[in-house]
Amino acid sequence: MDDVLRFALLGLGLGALYALTAHGIVLVYRGSGVLNLAHGAIGMAGAYVQWELSAQHGVPYWPATVCGVIASALLGLLTHLLVIRPLRRASSLARLVGTLAVFIVITAVAVKRYGDSLELVPGKLPTKLLDIAGATVSEDRVWLLAIAVVITVGLHLLYRHTLFGLGTTAVAENEGIAASLGWSPDLIAGANWTLGSALAGLTGILIVPVIGLSVSGLTTLLLSALAAALVGRFSSFPVTLAGGLVIGVVQSELTRFGSGVTGLASSVPFLFIALVLVARGRALPLRGTFLDRLPALGTGRVRPVPLVLAVVVALVLVSVSTPLWADAITNTLVLSLIILSIVVVTGYAGQVSLAAYALAGTGAFIAGHAAADWGWPFELALLAGVLGTVPIGLLFALPAVRTRGVNLAIITLGLGTTLEAMVFQNTDLATTPGSDGIAVGKQTLFGISISGVDHPQRYATVVLLLFVAATLVVANVRRGRTGRRLVAVRANERAAAALGIDVRAVKLYAFGLSAAVAALAGVLIGFRSTSVVFADFASFDSITALGLAVIGGAGFLVGPLFGATFAAGTVGARFGDLILPGLSDWMPLIGGVALVLTLVGNQDGIGREVGKGAARLLPKRPAPAPELLSEEPEPETHRAAPLALRVQGLTVRYGGVVAVDGLSFDVEPGRVVGLIGPNGAGKTSAIDAVTGFTRAASGTVRLGERDLTRLPVHRRAGAGVSRSFQSLELFEDMTVLDNLYAACDRPGPWAYLTDLVRPGRRPLPAHVLVAVREFGLRDSLHRPVGDLSYGERRLLAIARAVAAAPSVLLLDEPAAGLSDDETRELAALVRRLAEDWGMGVLLVEHDVDMVMSVCDEVVVLDFGRRICAGTPQEVRRDPAVRAAYLGDLEPEALA
Structure with missing residues (x-):
């Protein structure tokens, strides 16, 4: 029992530091709407500044601490001014990658200057042992808890009761209105970046006496802080403190009592992240005034002649290369494969995943055991690694069903880190006796030695051919029906579902294919030597890989090759050494700076510019034209299936508000039914409930004899119910x-x-x-x-x-913004859809003249209730309609 209490008290100290780090993340998020994934790196920089001044230059501890906090604050301010502010009109993906770029730059500089060895740093807090309820604990843990509580109270009061706090809240709610009231969103964001980063520096300085000072140790603190911030919904400081304390206590107890399971304690933050996101069942929305503009996409078209020539030239270069250049080519191509997996899941499907290296390591793990334990040859082990990783990729995809964007990035990074801690760092699973990894020996392919040790040129040739094959597969997907579905989901999940696309299946497919490509890269990384070493698959390297994907162009097939050249050990690094000896040592920093410049200057990456250049040099190929019919088809060729839509007792509630109250109506084949009412009457809510976008509290929706009430959106669309959107929502x-x-x-x-x-x-x-x-x-x-x-x-x-090809078409404000002439043309089209095509049409429209001229029946809503239904003439004469919607008009105005 004493051990339980002692480790709980120790965990409170650690949890207090998690909470302080999380507070800094919350400050930045509240002030700018950006989730700062460079937060741990900024804190690490402050800790190193303090350590260098104190330990190496003799500066007293507390002045050095102030300097470290100021250094972190300045880094945060510079991040806002130089990276985030120029990206304020960019997509949420670009802003997220912007913080990743800062992460890459800071860690590259720190590794170059300090290395990544662990430094033991003494602290200044009292360390005498205290006896608390029979348990002995160091006094510094009590001080850490007290500091966290005091800072939490201070931040809570600052943001609740001061003008600065009120201004931050106002900007977070609505930048436009806050600016009109005199608040500068840019000034508010800069102040919060400065304050949050200063807190990161203070936390880094306080935590290094507990966990030691190293680059990787402090940057990976990010997951624990993110978990606490998620518990506090990125807004509440007291709840964030409670979340951090709970995480710290659970980790501490598992360190003591769960030592039999490798990596269990370090996986606690991810478990909290997963539980919070699943419990909430939706992504935390990122605040943004502008619509996301995702990176541009390539067409996936492949020109056979240039491709063959490029492959032949590459094969010749590989065959005449030295072993050092062959290794550089291999490094470039396997990294290109990892980036290609990101092109599939992020570029094409729009899902921000930070699990590429975890999935690559999974492929290497499966293939390694197939070769070492079962004696499988390279060909079969490679196949086992690729196919065996696909189910793991599907598991990583499950959170994508309920989350997206930044939250998905967090949870996939957490999954990858958990996999690394519990499997890759588990010596019982990831090593064989007498080896520092899984011993797989020297490889042969169909009886020919391709050992990366003895024949690096042959191994590079195999990697080249597999890279080309994988790229062609991805190109096929992009050009085909599956690619259109991926891009549709990336562009607009709601619209995709409304057209019958199963969004969940598309996301699972994207993650599965991405996992297969990453696994291929992982096997090729692991099998190039005689042992699969899992230090090559650090989960946080996925951050760098995403950054390289953006540099190359996340939507282009050539992007991986260009992005990979900015990494250490690749062809780009070798050429750099030829130009300036030692330049390859700076490649991580160069890559980070290049990423920042790419985001600010050209978010579409190098691939977009290469594509434009190739289009100017190569002869143009005419776009394939659809086979348009020269003569009008017979009417039956485009007649809709004659199914009636019947809605009975439909009720929609949002919390305590009843948006639609017991609505009933029918839409028969070949007839147009108008649904009108004042703003807020529940018209769009009714369409959303009929099509499945909103869950109905009660009532039924039937199409013909089929009950659609419990069906998801895409299955209702497949059954024959299609809709348009008031906001268009095109791809x-x-x-x-x-x-x-x-x-x-x-x-x-x-x-x-x-x-x-x-x-x-x-x-x-x-x-x-x-x-x-x-x-x-x-x-x-x-x-x-x-x-x-x-x-x-x-x-x-x-x-x-x-x-x-619907039986019933639901049109939501189709004439909004159109001229009178365009509205009349649209009205004629709607009539033809009913009369010539046989569709049933439900028309929601504010243009009363259009509704009255085109509809066979009109249903009028007021406060969610049906107050009238009948022919246009009957509705015009109804007193309730005149009072609630049309107004008390003169009779001649209603004639």
């Missing part, structure tokens, strides 16, 4: 044609596999060709969505919903 990364293909493609489950080898493409179905002609999109098919006028975008949104 901005696609052309008009690909938007239509995303709606009408119905690939079976095997397409996910067949697209790896041969991307499927078929002519547009007849009903889509008719829609193209009806909506006037024939000359715009190959135009990017961003080049369309507002009216054309409105028409495309409806045409895309029609392309899904």
Whole structure:
């Protein structure tokens, strides 16, 4: 019992430091809406400044401490001014990677100056032993807890009761309104970056006497702090303190009583992260005024002749290279494979994952044991490593079903770190007797020695051919039906689901394919020597890999090669040494600086510019044109399946607010039903509930004889219910044609596999060709969505919903922003969809004239309740409608 209490008290001291670190993260987040993944590195820099001044230059401890805190504060301010402020209009991904760039730069400088050995640093807090309730504990842990409590109270009072705190809260809620009231969002953000980073420096200085001073030790403190900040919802200082203390106590107790399980104690922060995110069931939203602009995407098209020439030249260069250059080529290509895995999951699918090295290590682990324990040859071990990692990749994908963006990055980094701690650092699992890893011996391929030790050129040749094969597979996916689905989910998950795309399946596929590519890289890394050494698979290296992916261009197939050249040990480093001896030692720093410059100057990376240059040099290839029909198809070729939509007793609640109250209506085939009402009447909530975007508290939704009430969005869309959105929600990364293909493609489950080898493409179905002609999109098919006028975008949104071949079409404010002439044309189109196509149409629209002219029946809502239903003439005459919606108009105005 004494041990339990003693380790709990020790854990309180450690947890207090976690909480202090988390407070700094919360300050930056509240002030700028940015999750600072460089926070631990900034604290580490302050700790090293303090140590160098105190231990090496004789500066007294407390003045050196002040200097260390100021150094961290200045680093935070410079990060805001030089990196984050220029990215304020960029996507959340760019801002996240911006903090990763700062992380890379600071750690590169620290390693260059101090190395990464552990320094034992004495502290100045009292260390005499205290007897508390029969347990003996060092006095410094009590001081740490007291410091944390005092700072927590101070921050709570500062942000609750001062003008600066109120200003920070105002800016966090709404930058525009806060600026109109005289608050400068930039000044508020800069002050919070400075204060939060100063706190990081103080925490780093206080914690090094407990855990020792090293670059990696302090940067990996980030996960524990993030866990505490998540518990406090990135806003509450007292709750963050409580979260940090609980994490510290649990870690301390597991260190004492869970020593039989390697890495269990260090995995506690991740377990907290996972529990918090799953319990909340949604991502914490990042504040941002502007819509995200994700990095540009390549087309995935491969020109066979240039590709063959490039491969032949590369093979010749490998064959005549020296062993040192062959090793550099191998390093470049395996790192390119890891970056290629990031292109799949982040570039194409938009899921920010920091697990690339963990999955690479998993592949090496599986293949290593297959070779060492079962004697499998290289070919089979490689296959086992790649295929065996796919299920692990799917496990990493499970959080992506409920989280995205920054939260997904946190949880995947935590998963990777847990895997590293519990498996890769477990000597019982990751080593064989007499070896510092898993002994796999020298490799042969089909009886030919390809040992990276004896024949580095041969090994580099194998790696080159596998890299080309993997790139071609990814290119096939990008060009095919699966690629369109990946890009659709990346662009807009809501719109993708509304078209019948199973968002969950697409995310699982992206993680699975990414895991396979990363595993291929991991096996090739591990098997280049006679032992698979897991020091090569540090989880935090995934941060660097993501940064290199952005430098090269996260959406381009050539990006991995360019990004990899900025890493140590690669071809880029070798060329650097030829130009300036010793330059390769600076490659991590050069890569970090290049990442910052890329983010500020060109978020699309080198790959975008290379693609533009290649397009100017190579002859243009005409874009494949759809087979448009010269004659109008027979009516039956585009008639909708005659199914009626029946909604009974639909009720939608948001907390205590009833948005829709017992709504009932029918939409018959070939008829247009209008749903009107004042702003806030519940019209869009009704559409969301019918299509599955909002869970109904009660009521039923049926299409024909099928009950849709419990079905997810994509299955309702597949059954025949399609919709448009008031905010359009088009796939901005696609052309008009690909938007239509995303709606009408119905690939079976095997397409996910067949697209790896041969991307499927078929002519547009007849009903889509008719829609193209009806909506006037024939000359715009190959135009990017961003080049369309507002009216054309409105028409495309409806045409895309029609392309899904629905029985019932729900249109949400389709005429918003259109001119009178455009509105009349749209009204005629809606009538034709009902009369010629046989669709049932539910029309939500504020333009009363349009509703009354085009609808067969009108349903009127007020405060979520149906107050009238009937023909347009009956609705016009209804007194309740006149009072609640149309107003008390003169009779001639209603005629």
